[in-house]
Amino acid sequence: MVELKGVAKSFARRLFVQNRSFALRDINIAVGRGEVVGILGESGSGKSTVANIITCLTSYDGGSYRFKGRDIASYTRKERFAFKSDVQIVFQDPYGSLNPRATVRGSVMESLILHRPDLGRRERIERANALLEEVGLSADAGDRYPHEFSGGQRQRVAIARAIAVEPELLVLDEPLSSLDVSIQAQILELFVRMIRERDLTIVFISHDVNVVRLLCDRVYVMNQGAVVEEGFARDVLNHPQNEYTARLLDAVY
């Protein structure tokens, strides 16, 4: 479904500005339909930049990105918009990723207003309520604003917002990292249920080896802007071939 071939990206160096994300070098990533693929790396490895390229939130300077067999560079304006309902993303920071001035139902309905203009207002509300329920929020949650929710609940809203357009590909960019341990497990269970119940392809971006091991079929290990190892998660994360992967696995508690 996703095919990155030799993708590269460099960041303009600016005086006095420390750029924490590395440039990407020759990234080759392929994700098949229905797969759960992990991208594992530490901060600055470029894994979030890859997430942004896959979701077309950022540009790249070299290589090609084919989505469902077509190069996205050849997309028309209309196709580009339609792409947004096929690919959705959930970010790490549940505090910043919801519009503070929209009710959580409003945030979920935003997806439907844009991509399902065929639905009436009542249908949109019903669908938003059903989505909020699906991610485990109570019925009265919809009328409230993001600041009234905990980090875990906000992350549930962000997930509901992302799946509202029924995307085929869902990119999860460190979705657990800023949550409490007991909440991480709740959201992890939600992902597992979603993968089982919905027809989803998942790119899971994380620095947490143990979570990637649990959730992912295949994994790409990134270090300093390059993919250093790839393969089935159970192989790579149990018998690493690359020296960096081995060091990373040794270090993890």
Place this chain on the structure above:
Amino acid sequence: MRVLRRLLSFPKTNVERTAIVLGCLILLLALVGAFLVPFDPMKIDFRAKLQAPSMLHWLGTDGSGRDVLSRLLYGARLTLASTFAVIIVVVIIGCTIGIASAFVGGAVDNMLMRLADIWLGFPPLILALGFASALGASLEAAIWALIFSWWPNYARLSRMVTADILSQKFIASADALGVPTHRKVLHYVIPNAMDVMLIQIALDISAVMLAISGLSFIGVGAQIPAPEWGAMIADGRSYVSNGWWIVLAPGIAIFITAVSFNVIGDMLRRELDPTSRRR
């Protein structure tokens, strides 16, 4: 209901409660005061000139025998209407430029903001003074002069606020959905910028009012016999020794209005400022 209850929880001290009551009262008087006036504010009556406050003329009469209370009430409408006219136009022009600048970014953004910086380099009152003298002294000239010199404040503020909002993750989420720009401005930027803009507006009401009155006072704004507060003071200057009430009444009116709106602005800043409150 939610909004009203939140608003009612804002005032924390009696000073603030008083300021709100006074602010509302002043706005109310500006709206309906003209229908309550006991005398024609423009009518000259030399037989009744320089009368001290009495049961008939509560605030006395001025050097041409006009009733000061009537002029004060009429002046409330004139002064405040000019103030709001300036604020509204300045907010619309400034915010349009600022928001557009933040969205476009790059060289255009840089150019517009440097222009605003240079503009702000001139003291606004001096700029307004030059402008007003070029247009000829009138209240309209003073209003245009203030609009001309005040917009960069809002351009810079709204650009800064917008750039800050655009850097947040919920905008990236919106981009991932393909939210079009006009919708981003209306549903994402403006609601989130509203608090900061409201604070600035509340604080600017008194500043603009003082500027208008000040320009009228030095003679480049409203001209006597228009009952503008600043002009009334200017007119009453020559009678300070034998008609102190003529300058005192508009002076107190300006003072109370300025202080009230400043206190309200400070209160809004405390209650709404994102830096003092965790989202």
Place this chain on the structure above:
Amino acid sequence: MASLAPPTTDRPLLEIRDVSVALRTGNRTMVAGVSLAVRPREVFGIVGESGSGKTLLTRTLLGLQDDAYVAGGSVRFNGQDLPVNGYANKARKLLGHSIGFVPQDPFSSLNPSMRIGKQITEAIYLAKGWPMGAERTREAAIGLMAEVGIPEPALAFNQFPDQFSGGMRQRMVFAIALAQDPKLLVADEPTTALDAITQRRVIELILDRSRKHDLAVILISHNLELLRQSVGRIAVLYGGQLLNIVPSGDIGQSTIHPYTEALFDCIPTREKTLADIRSIPGEPVGAGFGLKGCAFASRCPYVVTACRTTDLPQNAGTASIFSACILGRGVH
């Protein structure tokens, strides 16, 4: 791994009994009735989710938290009683000499405009005076820097903090904490901001120092698995209450407090599969939750009515193993 066994013979180095911590504004009690003892040379862990009160408790005990105070109980350090009145000042004096502190954030805990060497020699000077002269103090500082694993310490001595990575800076903070040759090192989430590889190096450095120099360590973390593999005993805080003190070997093995058990079931580890992960329903309660009984009652699978009405058992004797569960789960 021998050092993981809790030493049992020594008298406690730090003993706190029934300590409660309250906020200065509103006098709200945030942490209530915590009793525990840390022995010399022991590596002791404190685990808790956000809002558990772990950071507030330790920072207040070190006299570093300006908006909170020790509201009750008694604290003994190294045989010396610290009275509750004027506690913060007393504690801060100890902080300069017998207790070293490594805070969470390696990016803001160094002075960015002072050379690293100067910051370390200053710490040595403040702890020991100036008995050995500038040259030997400089040598001592470089020695310390080498010991915490800073490459080319003589060169780094004259550099500024922003020329180093987070891991290197945390080592420098560690060197400053060690400059006074403390008896106790308190490290509050020292590796949370660091990458996995650096994290393990810094933790191992701390453990190594503890073994070689008879240094007691209190390691505070939200990461139960990290603590389980690094420390001897773990105190478990939840909602401002001390729920469990458990030998790290018992976790996942024998009966422990229901919360500790549930917390361990949440975390993915090397050995676990998806079926082994069980989340805790509901949200964590914050410190100072103000209800009677056990803070975990609202999420506990074993809860009975008495959990919400009975006062929480106290670790009055500062026993080395403790469970606050009134149902006797994990009580030895």
